[in-house]
Amino acid sequence: MDKIKLLIVDDVEDNRLVLRAICRKLEGFEIYEAVDGRDAVDQCETLRPHIILMDVMMPRLDGFQATKLIKERYPDTIVMAVTAVIDPKMEENMASIGVAAYIRKPIDKELIRLKLQSYAGALSIHSREKKIRSNSTAVNPFSNEIRNFKTIFTIHSIEAIMDFGMWLLVRFECANARVCPNIDRVVELLYALLNQKIKSGESANITIEESFDEVFIHAVLPKKIERDATIEHLIRGLGDHCRIGDTSVDFRIALSEEKGAGKEVFVENTVHEVHKEEGETRSLGAIEHQVLRESFVHKITASDYVASIDSDAFGEVSDLRDAAFEWASWLHTLKEEGSTENFNHFANDVLGAYSNALGALYEFSGLSYAIVSLATVLKANGELLAHDDEKRAKVLMFLEGFKNDMSSWIVHVFDLQDTQDIHYLDGSFFSSCMSIESIITGTEVDLGDEGEIEFF
Numbered sequence: 001m002d003k004i005k006l007l008i009v010d011d012v013e014d015n016r017l018v019l020r021a022i023c024r025k026l027e028g029f030e031i032y033e034a035v036d037g038r039d040a041v042d043q044c045e046t047l048r049p050h051i052i053l054m055d056v057m058m059p060r061l062d063g064f065q066a067t068k069l070i071k072e073r074y075p076d077t078i079v080m081a082v083t084a085v086i087d088p089k090m091e092e093n094m095a096s097i098g099v100a101a102y103i104r105k106p107i108d109k110e111l112i113r114l115k116l117q118s119y120a121g122a123l124s125i126h127s128r129e130k131k132i133r134s135n136s137t138a139v140n141p142f143s144n145e146i147r148n149f150k151t152i153f154t155i156h157s158i159e160a161i162m163d164f165g166m167w168l169l170v171r172f173e174c175a176n177a178r179v180c181p182n183i184d185r186v187v188e189l190l191y192a193l194l195n196q197k198i199k200s201g202e203s204a205n206i207t208i209e210e211s212f213d214e215v216f217i218h219a220v221l222p223k224k225i226e227r228d229a230t231i232e233h234l235i236r237g238l239g240d241h242c243r244i245g246d247t248s249v250d251f252r253i254a255l256s257e258e259k260g261a262g263k264e265v266f267v268e269n270t271v272h273e274v275h276k277e278e279g280e281t282r283s284l285g286a287i288e289h290q291v292l293r294e295s296f297v298h299k300i301t302a303s304d305y306v307a308s309i310d311s312d313a314f315g316e317v318s319d320l321r322d323a324a325f326e327w328a329s330w331l332h333t334l335k336e337e338g339s340t341e342n343f344n345h346f347a348n349d350v351l352g353a354y355s356n357a358l359g360a361l362y363e364f365s366g367l368s369y370a371i372v373s374l375a376t377v378l379k380a381n382g383e384l385l386a387h388d389d390e391k392r393a394k395v396l397m398f399l400e401g402f403k404n405d406m407s408s409w410i411v412h413v414f415d416l417q418d419t420q421d422i423h424y425l426d427g428s429f430f431s432s433c434m435s436i437e438s439i440i441t442g443t444e445v446d447l448g449d450e451g452e453i454e455f456f
Contacts, residue, residue: 003030004120007049009040009066010082011058012356014315019053019082022109026116037061041069049077051119053103056083056090057352057375059345064094071098078119082107084355084368090376101184105356110158111191117162118187122169139207140216141243142252146209155219156203161191164206171215172255182241182253189234189242190219193249197222210255217251225249302417305363317414319357324410326350327403331396338392343382351375354406363422367429374433381440394439402432 006029008019016033023031032047034040038060040052052070056063067079081094084105091102100119103112138144153164165187172183194204202222209216224246227235235242243250330346351371358368378385378395385392405425412419 004028004051004123005030005032005047005049006116007032007034007040007043007047007052009034009037009052009058009063010055011036012055015055015356018107019112022107022112023053023116026113026120028120029116037063037066040066044070044074044077048074050123051078051080051116054079054081054099056081057348057355057372059348062348064090064097067094067099068097078123080115080119084358084372090372110195111188114158114162114165114191115184115187118165118169121162121166138209138216140209140218140250140252142216142250143211143214145211146216147211149210151208153206153208154203155190155194155198155206157198158195161187161194161198164190168215172253182238182251185234185237186217186242186251186253189231189238189249192231192234193219193221193225213255215253215255217253219249221247221249223247300363300422302413302419302422305422306414306417309361316357316361317410319353320406320410323350323353323357324403324407326353327399327406331400331403334392334396338386338396340382340386343378343385347375347378347382351378367426370430370433374436377433377437377440384440391439395436398432398436398439402429402436405429405432 006023006026008016008023008031010016010019013035020031020033023029032043032049034043036058037054040054041061043049044052052067054063054067058066061069063081063083067081070077070079075098078101079099080101080103081099082103082105083090101115103115138146140146151167153160153167155161155164165183168183168187190206197204204219204221206220207218209218225231225244227244235244238251241252327350330342330350334342334346351374355368355371355375358364358371385395405428409425413422
């Protein structure tokens with residue numbers, strides 16, 4: 001394979017420029033661009049890209065729709081979703097149609113290069129020599145029933161993590177369109193744990209053991225593990241497939257889909273199904289509980305936050321202001337003509353802009369998550385709202401209040417910088433999203449213990 005064809009798909013030109021700038025330093029890649037999901041599908045007809053970086057919220061065809069069409073036609077194409085917040089239900093749906101990995105916003109330049117190089121290597125390499133030694137004692141905590149060999153990696157550089165990720169991808173045949181959401185999480189967690197240690201000249205050892213059904217990974221780190229929010233999120237995503245100690249971390253990955261390789265991951269973070277029947281109740285999922293709780297635990301003043309962000313972040317603030325004007329305009333349009341198409345445009349163009357901007361600001365990923373969830377509900381029920389005048393009027397009333405609160409929040413956080421907690425409206429925003437969902441689906445949302453939290 002001479003060159004890896006990489007297709008960057010995003011409806012925002014600045015986002016494409018950022019990704020191109022990050023990826024242009026990669027050797028052996030040819031980079032192409034698509035302006036939305038429909039353009040991506042069309043380009044795949046002639047370009048046949050090997051890897052696609054796919055934005056999620058886009059007009060015409062969103063990332064989910066485009067990925068589904070592309071994987072149906074070209075199952076060997078590797079699709080990596082680029083998103084600010086990974087809704088666990090969305091992640092499950094994306095994995096079911098063939099998304100192999102996720103790139104989280106704000107984008108870590110080294111991590112995205114690591115993932116791309118790993119997949120590029122997996123596309124080119126179909127086997128790797130193992131370092132085999134006889135050993136009857138398992139080092140992993142999951143199982144003693146292992147085969148009589150081990151694969152050893154010494155991790156002393158970012159490239160070594162890439163080699164490890166490449167080995168895993170080849171081992172699980174991801175280059176042949178096999179979906180491996182666990183592998184992506186394992187590599188990303190090890191990167192998060194090892195990145196700074198490697199840069200300071202330290203190294204780690206990874207031992208891989210196998211049974212006939214599973215692969216076990218045992219990593220020993222040079223120092224005590226410091227668990228920040230990113231690491232905690234990745235650990236939760238792996239659920240009982242990961243065990244972490246003071247200086248070690250262990251993983252187990254099923255070799256076959258029958259063993260639940262692509263499904264068990266979602267046990268801890270599963271969002272309860274949204275029932276469509278009137279009068280039923282939906283419970284908050286684990287991610288929603290987490291977002292709601294963190295809004296009241298992690299406090300930072302507006303002045304401290306604004307002082308901490310770099311100048312590039314103010315571009316995202318400008319995008320928020322622009323989206324506020326668009327929101328008001330679209331509310332008028334939806335009152336005059338509440339068609340399915342218009343609700344889809346509102347969800348994609350306005351809510352999509354909000355979620356992307358908030359996600360890029362990182363501190364507000366909880367708000368981004370709530371807005372992504374709201375957009376999903378509106379798009380799924382656009383036809384219902386188009387034909388139910390009463391529900392549409394109630395939803396538009398809540399959306400107008402939501403917009404007013406958001407505009408006020410922008411002023412107090414970024415202009416006046418007078419609030420003692422930049423998360424002071426998180427609960428209100430989340431509650432508004434849940435209320436809109438309740439109006440649309442006729443389902444009451446049970447906040448559980450979170451119902452004791454005061455909504456402003």
